[in-house]
Amino acid sequence: MKLKWPNIMFIGFLLSTVAVTFSESESSESESSESDIISRFQQYLKIKTNHPSPNYKQSSEFLISEANSLSLHSQTIELVPGKPLVLLKWVGTSPDLPAIMLYSHTDVVPAEHDKWDHPPFEAHLDSDGRIYARGSQDMKCVAMQYLEAVRKLKQWGFQPKRSIYLAFAPDEEIGGHDGAEKFSLSRVFQDLNVAIVLDEGLPSPDANYRAFYAEKSPWWLVIKAVGIPGHGAKLYDNSAMENLLKSIESIQRYRASQFDSIKAGLKAIGDVVSINTVFLKAGTPSPTGFVMNLQPSEAEAGFDIRVPPTVDTESLERRISEEWAPTWRNMSFTLGQFKQKMYGRDASGKPAITKTDSSNPWWALLENAVQEAGGKLGKPEIFPASTDARYFRNLGFPAIGFSPIANTPDLLHDHNEFLHKDEYLKGIKIYESIIKAYASYDEHEIDERFKDEL
Numbered sequence: 001m002k003l004k005w006p007n008i009m010f011i012g013f014l015l016s017t018v019a020v021t022f023s024e025s026e027s028s029e030s031e032s033s034e035s036d037i038i039s040r041f042q043q044y045l046k047i048k049t050n051h052p053s054p055n056y057k058q059s060s061e062f063l064i065s066e067a068n069s070l071s072l073h074s075q076t077i078e079l080v081p082g083k084p085l086v087l088l089k090w091v092g093t094s095p096d097l098p099a100i101m102l103y104s105h106t107d108v109v110p111a112e113h114d115k116w117d118h119p120p121f122e123a124h125l126d127s128d129g130r131i132y133a134r135g136s137q138d139m140k141c142v143a144m145q146y147l148e149a150v151r152k153l154k155q156w157g158f159q160p161k162r163s164i165y166l167a168f169a170p171d172e173e174i175g176g177h178d179g180a181e182k183f184s185l186s187r188v189f190q191d192l193n194v195a196i197v198l199d200e201g202l203p204s205p206d207a208n209y210r211a212f213y214a215e216k217s218p219w220w221l222v223i224k225a226v227g228i229p230g231h232g233a234k235l236y237d238n239s240a241m242e243n244l245l246k247s248i249e250s251i252q253r254y255r256a257s258q259f260d261s262i263k264a265g266l267k268a269i270g271d272v273v274s275i276n277t278v279f280l281k282a283g284t285p286s287p288t289g290f291v292m293n294l295q296p297s298e299a300e301a302g303f304d305i306r307v308p309p310t311v312d313t314e315s316l317e318r319r320i321s322e323e324w325a326p327t328w329r330n331m332s333f334t335l336g337q338f339k340q341k342m343y344g345r346d347a348s349g350k351p352a353i354t355k356t357d358s359s360n361p362w363w364a365l366l367e368n369a370v371q372e373a374g375g376k377l378g379k380p381e382i383f384p385a386s387t388d389a390r391y392f393r394n395l396g397f398p399a400i401g402f403s404p405i406a407n408t409p410d411l412l413h414d415h416n417e418f419l420h421k422d423e424y425l426k427g428i429k430i431y432e433s434i435i436k437a438y439a440s441y442d443e444h445e446i447d448e449r450f451k452d453e454l
């Protein structure tokens with residue numbers, strides 16, 4: 001049948017009406033679910049999982065009720081009594097393929113309530129759209145974004161090929177020993193057959209998201225100097241104080257050289273050794289303060305050093321023993337947290353680094369998935385502090401630190417930690433894209449197709 005113009009116009013009118021109706025119903029639906037999404041995030045933020053006594057019972061109950069609403073399998077694992085890890089599973093259609101692990105920690109650091117503009121556990125949404133709460137950046141946002149992305153994907157009928165695990169672990173903020181460390185070494189984890197772990201990253205002040213492939217190791221250095229005590233009026237060499245100050249001068253010069261390369265834009269924070277003096281202990285106490293006419297026989301200083309896996313650790317150790325705490329200057333040192341050289345190393349003794357080149361398909365998949373969702377990743381970075389990801393990397397699993405937070409100041413552990421609701425919602429779309437790409441990825445598929453063609 002040939003259509004005459006008026007008919008075409010009529011159909012066109014109908015179509016446009018339909019289109020308008022559809023987009024209206026879609027927008028009202030997304031609006032109502034948007035407030036649901038934000039309110040679920042607020043509920044999680046309101047649970048006081050702050051140290052020193054995090055309410056893990058309540059957070060576990062909340063996460064399991066979310067899992068039930070999404071028809072995910074759930075289990076609570078207590079490798080240490082009172083410290084539950086909630087593990088959820090979305091079974092893939094090819095469950096033999098290695099699985100995806102979406103990892104987050106449930107605990108948060110404490111907050112000084114009086115220093116906040118809005119109470120840290122009320123998840124206040126201000127008129128600009130900012131959600132203020134401890135954990136809004138670190139990292140309850142990521143946990144809920146995983147769940148919301150799963151919700152959306154399920155609504156659309158998406159079926160993952162690989163199984164997807166969501167792990168919500170305790171105690172990251174106090175070292176992760178009773179959480180990620182025990183979990184990573186447990187039979188439960190080994191049986192999951194995990195291919196890739198996603199964990200937390202850092203907010204980005206600009207439009208590019210940040211992603212991390214390794215992290216620095218903490219070396220907590222304490223240097224002690226001893227020397228002959230003497231009258232405060234005397235000038236003599238090798239007093240404890242003089243020797244310690246020589247070390248501090250040398251350490252400060254080293255610190256400046258590292259910092260200068262960041263200031264000059266040559267290196268990122270993750271690429272340099274950071275070193276900060278965290279305590280000084282010396283002097284002879286008196287009832288009113290310190291004895292002023294006495295040069296003490298002992299002096300001590302503590303330093304928090306963070307070492308990237310790319311650094312030659314042997315030469316740094318030599319620098320400590322020969323320049324910063326030489327025995328010939330009556331000095332000694334201890335390195336806490338550096339109990340073994342394996343810290344930050346995998347089982348073969350190599351630096352625990354997740355590859356970002358073509359040998360690691362998960363990196364390229366992440367980059368593409370973020371791009372497809374309208375975002376962009378910056379240059380891969382080394383995380384400047386510690387996260388639970390190291391426990392998985394140390395075992396040889398690829399682990400990427402990523403929190404989809406752009407255009408936001410880094411307020412981790414700071415007062416007035418907040419996340420804008422639009423940034424949060426955008427992050428959910430980013431995870432929808434990542435989960436889709438990760439759960440669908442099958443390296444053998446291309447080979448199989450190729451075989452058919454042969």
Ligand SMILES: [Zn+2]
Nearest residue numbers: 138139172200
């Ligand atoms: Zn964190």
